[in-house]
Amino acid sequence: MLPRGLGLLSLFPLLLLMPLLVADDSRKRLSKTVSRLQSKQPSVAVCTYGQFVSCCYGWKNFNGVCQPQCNKSCKNGICIGPNKCSCYKGFQGKYCEADVNECGLLPRLCSHSCMNTQGSYRCYCESGFQLNADGETCSKTSLCSNSHCQFGCQDLEEGGMRCVCPSGLRLALDNRTCEDIDECQHGADICPSSRSCRNTFGSYLCVCREGFVIGMLQGKMKCRDKDECLLGTHRCSQHGHCINTLGSYMCKCQEQFSGDGFTCQKQKINQSLRSSYYRYKLSKRKISTKDFSSEN
Secondary structure (H helix, E strand, O other), X not given: OOOOOOOHHHHHHHHHHHHHHHHHHHHHHHHHHHXXXXXXXXXXXXXXXOOEEEEOOOEEEEOOEEEEOXXXXXXXEEEEEOOEEEEOOOEEOOOOOEEOOHHHOOOOOOOOEXXXXXXXXXXXXXXXXXXXXXXXXXXXXXXXXXXXXXXXEEXXXXXXXXXXXXXXXXXXXXXXXXXXXXXXXHOOOOOOOOEEEEEEOOEEEEEEOOOEEEEEEOOEEEEEEOOHHHHOOOOOOOOEEEEEEOOEEEEEEOOOEEEOXXXXXXXXXXXXXXXXXXXXXXXXXXXXXXXXXXXX
């Protein structure tokens, strides 16, 4: 019932204006949501679909952060965009699967001879020359002419000479050849706690531990927990619940099922309890029958 003196025609302008006011309010809320998401991650990762905000195609929401997705894992690099890998130094290819042969690059990196390694390279000098401190150039030495060192030779101030090795290698027992130094065995804290060390010839890489994946976290590329429950990569039973933990997950059977969570079986009623209950009900019925007979 409209108030006296106020007709439907007088409310007509307000009725026309209400959808615009509601739409304007929705746009303001949407703008705030977009600004909040974009403040935590690249704007290319966040898209608006009408009144909804979600991760763009090629990105996936992990704990409120849009992470880039690659069809295959980046073997020697990190995923930085939809199906786009950023390779570590010394690697190339769509998924960073190929080693870069630095010895074939121009201009030549080594003044004498070059040996390609996985993800890197090593320079060594011809007989009669020694490897300089820069690890790439060689200088002539008279004492090293017959040294037969594998990589390089160095004159000693007190006289004589010795074979030397590039960084990441050490002199073998024969004092002539060089062997790799396993930095992963000698340096316990060489990588962050969420990463494990992977040795390479003359160097090493820090890769994400099992249960962690590389991704954008707080504006930086870090190893974050892989939610196996969310990704569906867990091995829990179809009658079990998946519970995510830091770097791993646990499985727990649903109610009325028993097991370790990976294998769940439906619980069976204890036969002895069932038979005891049956005997109890039967005895109650017999007592009731005797009472009825005595009354008659």
